[in-house]
Amino acid sequence: MSIIQDAVKTAVRFVPDRWLPGASPDPLREKHGLLGAPISRVDGPLKVAGQARFAAEVPMEGLAYATLVHSTIARGHITSLDTSKAEAAPGVVLVMTHENAPRMNAPAMFMSRPDAVGASDLPVMQNRDIHWNGEPVALVLAETQEQADHAATLVKVEYESATAVTDFQAAKLAAHHPQSILGEPPLFEIGDAEKELNEAHHRVDLVFRTPRHNHNAIELHGATVRWDGDELTVHDATQMLNGTAGTLAEIFGINPDQVHVSSPYVGGGFGGKALWNHQILAAAASRLSGRPVRIVLSRESVFRIVGGRTTTEQRVALGAERNGSLRALIHTGTVAMTEHNNCPEQFTFPARHLYASKSFRLEQSVADMDMMANTFMRAPGESVGTFALECALDELAEQMELDPIELRRRIEPEKDPTSNNPFSSRYLLQCFEQGGERFGWNRRDPKPGARREGEWLVGLGCATGTYPYHRMPGGSARIRIEADGSAVVSTAVHEMGMGTATVQAQAAAARLGLPLEKVRFDYGDTSLPKGVLAGGSTQTASISAAVIAANDELVKELIRLAGNDSPLAGLGADKLEARDEGLASVDEPGRHETYASILARAGRDHLEVEAAAPPPLEMMKYSMHSTAAQFAEVRVNSVTGEVRVCRMLGSFDCGRILNAKTATSQFRGGMIMGIGLALTEETLFDPRSGRIMNPSLAEYHVPVHMDVPEIEVMWTDIPDPHAPLGARGIGEIGITGVAAAIANAVYNATGRRVRDLPITLDKLL
């Protein structure tokens, strides 16, 4: 797969721009007005009024409620199961275990095929084997949730434990290269980086550690499922509709079009709302019992069966010349993973694209453990990778007596340092300059511990954030123009609170020359044209590419329908633009006809077109990355070591910003999650048992309101000429660089470098 990708990449590099599908830059990228406006979320009123119906709220006749029983050992097998007490408990419909569960195929692992989204490829409740502490061993179905919860406590399971690998330190001894890091080789080298490091004038060589994290979206994972014969309906909270349908179909041996997945509202995803055991087990229990089933995981169950960010141990070594240029950039390390999943936490990716260096050594290994399959969590890789890289840069700058921003100026690359591709658009230094000015960076005293207010030591820090542009292949969109000239744009994509529905309605209105009120964007259901998954900050660009393709079809159809009696007669698509609820001549503004008029004359009550997005070849020709300058001011209590972030500013270069309001929210949300990464979040995974010991929001510390200071965000708003709408995606970059900015600020305040997250007070006493 990677060989083919390489060949395509090489070929694409020599293709002239205009040959690329959809290569002429999107005209909307420069268009202002509706695009970029701070429009409030279209789904806001419904949510405020409690009328948005989430997966676990869909009413169904005759529902039965499910609760899971989790294993208490990490590896081994079940020796005995006693379900008699549970079965006899009030209201119980079914107790399902590996002994009576329907036979199911194992889920196809994420990325093993375009439509596969299995979080792991372990069979689900098919045999007595146990693979992680928390694996579901039984599902209890009852007439009410309370009855199911109670009966679940009566299931008695005995195990025989086998030796399990649950200690990362031990697992590391057998660490190995994975086959690939999301399609990239696990070892990448330019020159002899260790040698260059040794010969460099300035050197830092450091080890950083980041802990496990768990997903804690406010909406618990839930699904309401029903079988009608061999047709399966799943009301899910998911960020991968079509993949869920395809993967479930294979698990149950039916056709993908026999699975209908609906997910119009998702209460937070961040990478966690995927296909885990619970939907599969709910569907199995529904099949076995003949009842529609609702499953809502308890918070503890979310911790036990939904993966999170994995632990990393990273080395960053930098060698620099006297003038500041880098001779060596080494970023290597190990993450914990299982043998059954494919999320290598690509922490070395930022180092591939951020800075110029004479030599590189980037290497990632995985240590196999008996644990819940880890997964994607907002900016997997980049979030923790930038922590290590950007803290190391701060240490190097200090050694060189250079301002950290000045150091970044000196190592700014002209083109992508590892692929050699040109950047499509990159304004990192502008982010630093404008952000630094607004933040008051020049007030920072480079001497640590210089600023004190009472008990509090005050410090400033900064770091680079970065996240790649990706466009998912395979999405389609439909545009339907109604007789009154209004439009419905639809595709099976996801709204998890990011603003997708709003921004896509804005974009469609701008593209079609319609007011916002005359456009509806339909999403969240597999009955719609196949969409892309919501991950990797790719939705906006991916959807837009499909809408552009559909719009090309639409214009063609409209020209045909308009015929010779239209003021537009004789004009080709390249001479037309959308304006004032119809099409108009680009050169002669007076020649215009509305959609309603075109349809009426043609005797049509609607017009519908559908098209698929072209393959994302732009990614192969250009190095496409968003960047950011993150700034933090922290106070560290000199008595207790408590750290409080008192001010943050994120300055982003993500191409065009499509909605100032929803974008601000995305950036801020990411930065707040970054505070958690820096200061509070840590899954306590007991190395003796492989068991998560803090599976609750009381003991797993996400930042609370009082931990979140005023956060300012700003952006360059420079459209990327090679991205649809000029926009590169903004969902994840907000968290990147934040932990480093905070850690660097803590150093500036105290003179203490904390290189293992989270920076809790005991590390500063």
Add this chain to the structure above:
Amino acid sequence: MTPFQYERAATAPDAVRMASNSASAKYLGGGTNLVDLMRETIETPERLVDVSGLSRTIETRPDGSLLIGAAATNTALASDLTVRRDFPLLARAILAGASGQIRNMATVGGNILQRTRCAYFYDDAARCNKREPGAGCDALDGFNRIHAILGASPACVATHPSDMCVALVALDAVVHLEGANGTRRIPLADLHRLPEGRPDIETVLQPHELITAVEIPALSFARRSTYRKVRDRASYAFALVSVGAALDLSEDGSVRDIRLALGGVAHKPWRALKAEDALRGQPATEANFRAAAEAELTDAAPLRDNAFKVELARRTITAVLSELKGDAA
């Protein structure tokens, strides 16, 4: 959760009678701790006797002492004007705990008898002598960053998590009890036990003994008192270490009297008598504060993850007393 019967008591004797019928009966205050534990099946009472409707009055008596009905909510107590004026450390301690929503539900009685937050106590897949006497303790070699540094035993290293109790124990609060054999009063300092060999027995209460009220004797210098809580995030986290203190200074700048208690360090709210004794009559200097803290902590026995608490407690005690002294100046 295991099914249970529910009854609501109108009077204290009623409550005791209702509970006496069932060995596993439990009183229900706001339910913010008990119901969580029932969901985890760590508590499995067959009967709940709801005592949240019993006395919740907060009465200031002529001698300046306070009598607080055990059903008073944490919020009510923290916002009581007399408490805020005369016993600021109590108001601050309560407000430092949990969240607004929880404090609105939580009662004084329930707060006193809330159980530890040890992760191994909460997880029935782990060994815990508190849940199952003799089973062993997984916290001893496990995650014990939040655990005790004082008064622990090999059987149990858990802490009592309450903030409010730290203030109450500093204030020499007395607990009023009602049981099958009548009423009695005991100092709060004597209510909770150290774990020794039986960490499952957490208090000296008789079966089904009910807390009816808490009495706080007058303490003129408690107006100069405060509570400081050190934790892992700015709010909604249990104390790693907390300090409640009241300080009375003589004209010559020496300590005439002092009340000092610690939270987050032991199986019970920890009254720091050694430190108090070390300071009475001594000049109120930072060096003496530190030496007093030192005296209190000489017996500290930290575990794998919580050695920092010793230093943290030392520093926080010193800072709190210095702050109180500064207020006096």
